[in-house]
Amino acid sequence: MQSSHAPFWIVIGDLHGRTDRLSAIPGTASAEGILITGDLTTAGGAAAARHVLDSVAAFNPTTLALFGNMDKPGVAACLREAGIDLHRTVRQLDAATAVLGIGGSTPTPFGTPSEFSEADIARWLDELLPQARNSSRLVLVSHTPPLGTACDRTAGGLHVGSEAVREFIVKHQPDVCLCGHIHESCAEDRLGRTRVVNPGALGDGGYAVLSLGATLEVSRHVAGN
DSSP: OOOTTOOEEEEEOOOTTOOGGGGGSTTTTTSSEEEEOSOOSSSOOHHHHHHHHHHHHTTOSOEEEOOOTTSOHHHHHHHHHHTOBOBTEEEESSSSEEEEEEOSBSOOTTOOSSBOOHHHHHHHHHHHGGGGTTOSEEEEEESSOBTTSTTSBOTTSOBOSBHHHHHHHHHHOOSEEEOOSOGGGOEEEEETTEEEEEOOOGGGTEEEEEEESSSEEEEEEETTO
């Protein structure tokens, strides 16, 4: 599943309160941690998020997480208080690898709790990049996928990702973009040298493994398969 002896992270997203499939993911206890790409809840607040985080911590005590568009503002506050928030933050996964995070999504037709303009997302991404300038490998974790890829297509065939996220990737070419949001677009794609991966919803068994070996590797899996 991961490179032999290389440290790795388990990547999950779009939990919507469900953590039962974690028990079918191999290697959770030996991973460096679990990275959550957003939507811990379905219009839930801090209490619902804490319940999810407690369930995840039973498999691995180290977590980094974004809130998604379906999470109320209390979820963001909960993640900040726990010291695991990735939104508008740069963290080091190892000496060479920085992870940059953007939570929520661009506006949807449904008026979900945590939506932001393209202008805000573009500005936040620009603010993050200088903080990662000393890292040779970059991982962008964005709840909303980049526009116009295999990872942002609805069941009706519409591309609904973020133009700002796409422009950032095209311009700066991080090694990997991990995203979610569009459950039916469990897929991977490339924008230049950047590998874009949407593992799909955890409730459907979707997850990914980010391996921090001599080369940065990412692979998609389905729990139990």
